[in-house]
Amino acid sequence: ATRLTLRDMQLNGIVTNQTRELAIDFVAYNGNIDAFFYVAVVFQFTTSGFVEKDIHVDTIKLPDIRSGMFALRLFLEIVVIVFTISRLALALRGVYRATLGGIRKGKASKFGERLFIVLQVIAFRVLGNPFVLLDFLSGITTIVTLVMWYSYVLLDLTQSFFFPETPVWTPAQCAEMGLCSDAD
Known part of the structure; x- marks a missing residue:
């Protein structure tokens, strides 16, 4: 599989005769010990052909649940959640009040007139003010990030995922798992 991947990289121009170094980076998470692993695999191609x-x-x-740092991290996460939701609620309240004021002022009774006023308020109040737009986008991306983080952390897969503690396997370790050869 490795040779096929390298051949595919060569055909796509990723690895050529002028390539000096190739680095593959990835991040893995081990839920058993609450740790992230940053791994960089580096291949250096010498002029003699040796790799x-x-x-x-x-x-x-990450801080352990039993440590004092966990309480601090949990407190800060709650502060961020409360702050983000309150900022979004205040911004939406302002848009709602402006929309309601526009509907009352213009006495819009038809659905089309109300929809036009809503679009007008969104265009001028949200899109027309870069700070309000940035506030909306920041709040939404914070909520999306928190939802993705908690859905990832609370999955059964992340709790049972095992990442070996020793990054370089000995021949005995890879023989147990059948990973010493890329013949498949």
């Missing part, structure tokens, strides 16, 4: 391989692994450990 040097190197693996770099950095660990970022």
Whole structure:
């Protein structure tokens, strides 16, 4: 599989005769110990045709539930959630009041007239003011990020996912799992 992947990279122009180095980076999460692993696999192509391989692994450990830092992190997460929801609620309240005022002032009774006023308020109040637009976008992206984070952390897969503690496997370790050869 590795040779096929390298051949595919060569056909697509990723690896050529002028390529000096190829780095593959990825991040893995181990839910058992609440740690992120940043892994960089580096291939260096020498002029003699020899390929040097190197693996770099950095660990970022999240605070343990039993530690004092967990309470601080949980408190800050709650503060961010409350602040974001309150800012979005205030911004939506302002848009709602402006829409309601426009409908009352113009005495719009038909659906089309009300829809026009709503679109007009959104265009001038939200899209016309870059700070309000930025506030909306910031709040929405914060909520999306928090939802994605909690849905990822609370999944059964992340709780049972195992990432080996030793990044470089010995021949005995890879033989147990059948990973010493890429013949498949």
